[in-house]
Amino acid sequence: MYRHDAFDRQFVQQRAAQYRDQLERWQAGTLSDDAFKPLRLQNGWYIQRFAPMLRVAVPYGEINSEQLRVLARVAREFDHKEDNDISKANAGLSDVPSLPDRTAHFTTRSNVQFNWIPLARSADVMELLASVGLHGIQTSGNCIRNTTSDALAGIAVDEVADPRPFAEILRQWSTLHHEFAFLPRKFKVAITGAREDRAATPWHDVGLRLLHNVDGELGFQVRVGGGMGRTPIIGTVLREFLPWDQMLNYLEAVVRAYNRFGRRDNMYKARIKIIVKAEGQAFADQVEAEYRDILELDGAPHTITAAELARVSAFFTPPALACDRKSADAKIAHILKAAAEDDLEFSRWLTRNVVAHKNPDLRAVTLSFKRLGQSPGDATAEQLERAAELADRFSGGEARVTHTQNLLLPWVRCDQLPELWREARRLGLAKPNIGLLTDMIACPGGDFCDLANARSLPIAQAVLARYADLDELHDIGEIDLHMSGCINSCGHHHSGHIGVLGVDKDGQEWYQVTLGGSDGKRLSGEATPGKVIGPSFAANEVPEVIEALLDTYRAQREDGEPFIATLRRIGLDPFKQAANAVRSTTARPVDAATV
Amino acid sequence: MSIQLLRADTFSPPETEAERRVLANTDDPREADLSGVRVVELQFPKFSDGRAFSQAFLLRRRLGFTGDIRATGEVLIDQLLQMQRSGFSQAVLKADQDLAHAERLLRHYGGFYQGDALQPQPRFANA
Numbered sequence: 001m002y003r004h005d006a007f008d009r010q011f012v013q014q015r016a017a018q019y020r021d022q023l024e025r026w027q028a029g030t031l032s033d034d035a036f037k038p039l040r041l042q043n044g045w046y047i048q049r050f051a052p053m054l055r056v057a058v059p060y061g062e063i064n065s066e067q068l069r070v071l072a073r074v075a076r077e078f079d080h081k082e083d084n085d086i087s088k089a090n091a092g093l094s095d096v097p098s099l100p101d102r103t104a105h106f107t108t109r110s111n112v113q114f115n116w117i118p119l120a121r122s123a124d125v126m127e128l129l130a131s132v133g134l135h136g137i138q139t140s141g142n143c144i145r146n147t148t149s150d151a152l153a154g155i156a157v158d159e160v161a162d163p164r165p166f167a168e169i170l171r172q173w174s175t176l177h178h179e180f181a182f183l184p185r186k187f188k189v190a191i192t193g194a195r196e197d198r199a200a201t202p203w204h205d206v207g208l209r210l211l212h213n214v215d216g217e218l219g220f221q222v223r224v225g226g227g228m229g230r231t232p233i234i235g236t237v238l239r240e241f242l243p244w245d246q247m248l249n250y251l252e253a254v255v256r257a258y259n260r261f262g263r264r265d266n267m268y269k270a271r272i273k274i275i276v277k278a279e280g281q282a283f284a285d286q287v288e289a290e291y292r293d294i295l296e297l298d299g300a301p302h303t304i305t306a307a308e309l310a311r312v313s314a315f316f317t318p319p320a321l322a323c324d325r326k327s328a329d330a331k332i333a334h335i336l337k338a339a340a341e342d343d344l345e346f347s348r349w350l351t352r353n354v355v356a357h358k359n360p361d362l363r364a365v366t367l368s369f370k371r372l373g374q375s376p377g378d379a380t381a382e383q384l385e386r387a388a389e390l391a392d393r394f395s396g397g398e399a400r401v402t403h404t405q406n407l408l409l410p411w412v413r414c415d416q417l418p419e420l421w422r423e424a425r426r427l428g429l430a431k432p433n434i435g436l437l438t439d440m441i442a443c444p445g446g447d448f449c450d451l452a453n454a455r456s457l458p459i460a461q462a463v464l465a466r467y468a469d470l471d472e473l474h475d476i477g478e479i480d481l482h483m484s485g486c487i488n489s490c491g492h493h494h495s496g497h498i499g500v501l502g503v504d505k506d507g508q509e510w511y512q513v514t515l516g517g518s519d520g521k522r523l524s525g526e527a528t529p530g531k532v533i534g535p536s537f538a539a540n541e542v543p544e545v546i547e548a549l550l551d552t553y554r555a556q557r558e559d560g561e562p563f564i565a566t567l568r569r570i571g572l573d574p575f576k577q578a579a580n581a582v583r584s585t586t587a588r589p590v591d592a593a594t595v
Numbered sequence: 596m597s598i599q600l601l602r603a604d605t606f607s608p609p610e611t612e613a614e615r616r617v618l619a620n621t622d623d624p625r626e627a628d629l630s631g632v633r634v635v636e637l638q639f640p641k642f643s644d645g646r647a648f649s650q651a652f653l654l655r656r657r658l659g660f661t662g663d664i665r666a667t668g669e670v671l672i673d674q675l676l677q678m679q680r681s682g683f684s685q686a687v688l689k690a691d692q693d694l695a696h697a698e699r700l701l702r703h704y705g706g707f708y709q710g711d712a713l714q715p716q717p718r719f720a721n722a
Contacts, residue, residue, distance in 0.1 A: 007706065007718070014704050021700075022673065030693065035671055038643055142643070172708040173717065178680035179652055182645025248709075248717075259649045297657055301715045308719040 001062045001398050002168050002315045004133040011175075015137055016130040019043050020123035027120075042143055042181065044111075044136020045122055049092065049450045050099075051084040052122065054114045055139040056129060060149035060167040060191070061110035061400045065388040068399065070132045071112055072384035075104050078117045078125050079381075093455060093509060094447045104384060106369060106377035108441055108492055109148050109188070110401040111139055115448050137175055142183045142270075144174035144255065148190045150198040151402040154316055155364055155410050157356045161210045161218055163193035165312040166247060169304060173248050180255050184262035185270035187255065188227075199403060200519040202226050202234045202527035203495060205272050206254060208247070219243045224254055224287070225276030228489035232529035233273040238284050244309075248302035253291035257283065318359065319396030319411050348432035348474060349421055354412075363414050365394075367407045367429040368439065372464045375457045376442040377405030386427045394420045404441055406434065435478045437550070438464050441492050445485030445502060446509070452485030454502025454509035454539070459483060462543040476550055478523055479563040494529040495519040497564045498549060503536055510536035513545055515575055516567055524564055533576045538585035548578040598679040599663075600697055603670075604690035610634050620646040624654045632662060637683070639668035648681040655682025655712040672697035676704070682712030 004012070022039045025031035031039075044055040056071065081101035105113040117125055129135055138145055147167050154162040170189065174180070180187075192199040193210040201207030207223035220242045226235030242250050258272045261283070276283050294300060353366045367387060370376050379387065387407055391399045394416055395409035402408050407429075412420060424430035433439045440463065443449065445456030460483060467473050482496030486503075493499030499514035517530030537545055550563070552575050557566045567575065608615065614633040618624060620640065629635070635654055637647035647666065654660040665685040666678050672692050679701065688694065710717045 010705055011708075018700075018703055025696075031673075035642065035673065039673055142645075169719075172719075175708055176704075177709055178677040178707075178711050179648040180645070181677055182643050182648070182674075256649050256652075259645055264644060264646075293657065298715070301710045301720070302717055305720065311719075 001064060002059075002164070002312070009133065012130045012133055012135050012137075013127075015043070015135055015176075016123070016126040019126050023119070023123045038141050038182070040119075040122070041141040042138055043122075043126065044139040045119065046140060047450070048115065048448055049094070049446075050086045050089045050096070050448070051081075051116045052119050053448065054117050054122070054125065054136060055107070056112045056114075056134055056136050057139045057146040058110050058112060058134075058401045059171045060147055060153065060164060061151055061402065062164070063399050063401060064132075065391040065397045065399070067132045067134055068384050068388035068391065070128060070134060071104050072381040072388070074114060074117075074125055074128065075102050075379075075384060076381035078121055079103060079114045081116050083118050083121075084116060092446055099447055100374070100378060100380075102381050104379050104381075105375070105444060106379065106401050106405045106407070108403055108405060108443075108490065109146060110151075110403065111146060112401065113444070115444070140186075141181075142185050143181050143187065144177060144183075145186055145188045147171055147174070148188070148199055148204075148403065150192045150194055151366075151400045151404075151408045152198060152355070152364055152410075153193060153400075154318075155357050155359070155362070156194045156196070156198075157358055158195040159193050159358065160195065160212060161193045162313070162316060163191045163208075163210055164316050165309055166193075166208070166210070166244070167191050168312050168315070169308065170247065170251070173251075173302065180259060183255070183259050184264045185267065185272075187258070187272065189251070196522055197520045197527075200492070200495060200527070202520045203228060203492075204235065206251065207235050210244070211241070213241045217243065220247060222250065222254075225273040226527075227271050227273040228492065228494045228529075229271065230268055230487050231273065232489075232494040233277055234527050234529075235273075236276055236280075236284075238287060245304040245306075246300075247304060249294050249300050250291055252302060253287050253294055257286045257290055261286065319398070321362065321396060321411060321413055345425075345430075345432060345470070346418070346421055348470065349430055350417070352432040352434045352436065352474075353430070354417060357410075361414060363412045363417060365409045365412045365417070365420060365424075366402065366434045367409065367424055368431040368433055369406050369429065370433055370439050370464070371428055371431050372461070372468060375444070376440055376460050379407075383427065383429070387429070390420065390423060390427075390429075393423075404434075404439060406439070432470065433473060436473050437467050437476050437479050437481055438473060440481040440483060441496070442483040443485050443490035445483075445491070449485060449490075451488055452502060453487075453504035454485050454511060456483040456485040456491055456500070456502060459500060459511070459539070459542050463546060466543055466547065476554070477562050479550075480517075480519065480524060481546070482517070492519070493517070495524075495527065496530060497524065497567065498546060499530045500542060500546075505536070509539045511539065511542050512536050513542070513549075513579060515549070515572055516564070518564070523562060525568070531572060533572060533579055535586065537579075537583070541582060541585055544582040545579045548582045549575050552578040597701065598675060598683055599685045600675070600694050601685060601687045602690055602692070602694065603667075603687050606687050608634070618650060620644065620650070622650070624650050624660075625658060629658070629660060629662075634663040634665055634685075635660065636665045636667050639666060639670055639674075642669040642671045642674055648677060651678070651682040652712055656715065672700055676701055680707070680711035680713060 223235030484491035514530030520527035
């Protein structure tokens, strides 16, 4: 993975020092709340329901064991509920004593969040993070955010080209960009190099997909204007093929056009998707004209040179892992067969949590952070440290924070799988549920977030409890359950096969359920938002609605058909009827006029 | 080229009105008549409204404007570095801003990754 050089290290340390100066001026009263706000946001510091929230960037998801250990230290030494005066906070419906602290949270955008660090200690945390090259640069605010990618980047068997060198070049270009720090709204770029889209690229402000053109040259398909929120929109393809060396010049054109013409009068209409949709070809023409000017008048200064691509690519050379090729196949087969036969769980783990690798000697293994008793994507200080040990022992010291809020070990020798499984199981991180119902995506919801209308974590726990039985879970098969506590859609409910969205009515928690959304991967079909299946449900009804939907699927499915395929084949109506049949709190007397 | 720091409460423009062009954030600098113009004023209605950064870039780099580009409006010391890098040569700061501290902030970083109005080539091109 990428290693910071002296310049990068100094840069991150200077950023931490700059932040300390800003914090101290704010504390001294010489920097106003309003002026401080975007500065702290662009370092990852939000103010939430009870305490500040810190979002640490994990660029394109790659993290090393040393960084995981520092995140563990942040959790243990700084993420303390008792350091905050929560008596004045609006607790809403949260059961405050049960909320975890000393805990990190993996997000869908491969960032790591903490919920209880007082602002007074924020500069100390930034300095600690900087000691291992971590930071919160542009993890919030109206700027170019942390770039996300495929958790299998550089190791996927279906990869056209490794997206990580481009993601790193993009990280550097977008970091403290002088012109683009105060855009109309946030701006998110996702990049993938595989045929299977594991990065939900059509849902991003810019989605980049590496491909070859008919002449065999490498470039990007460029989508612009995707996004979730109140107005879910799938990105428009502005370029079917952009030569790879033009990535930055073209992005500069897109972001400059957005900075100049994006709406600033209404924050709900300020994302680039709104202008792309409203102006269509006119916006595309504006981008192309600007791109032409960058090439012809500016001299295309950010053309990526072959030397730069080679320099950055060299960081992504696979770790040297010893594996006895001669006896590997026989040995692997023997180990897997022997272990699989005496343990159904191990065989399920091999099926669900282990995937093929570019290097036939290696596997990619997902550690599941979806288990009963902890929120999806939550990791305690202890768990982070143990995960760091697993990364050191089994994965060349590297892990990936995944879009689905788990940790992936990218460099596991196949003859070490049984050993890794035993260790991971001991730590409670080997639940064989990757891609299944309980591997759901969920935002922190109303328990922590000031924006949320409803809690998502209790619903997640109810689903984890109800579907703890592995036979049942595996029988239901692959399905995307996505939950957001509000329309900002951090839990990606729009792209869930089943989406759950918290809405607010009269200060109570209600949930809209959507069906048939897709993030754009093969299983789910072309990216599309799900459809709302009726009036909102009460919190206590949601687990039953999910059960009714799954029962409908199981009754109607044909051989080998996943949930989403049955849904597409038979349509929404049977599912709607089943969901409405379980209404209790929200059941209404039948209106005679409509009968 | 270091950005010149001015204070809104004491600043009086040295140029005549005819030598100054004030552009709205919605104006395209490429459509402005800049003949005889020594100073272009760009506005920050709020410090968090970043349109003038792009306007300054277009003026300085795209048009090669060599006169002064002046930032007015809600100009705060924490955005000066961005202004300087986008091509501004003058900043008229709000009266409550600490100019000595501003000078320190302008010197804070040892370098940047991307090219800008002062140094058009990105860091990797100079490696």
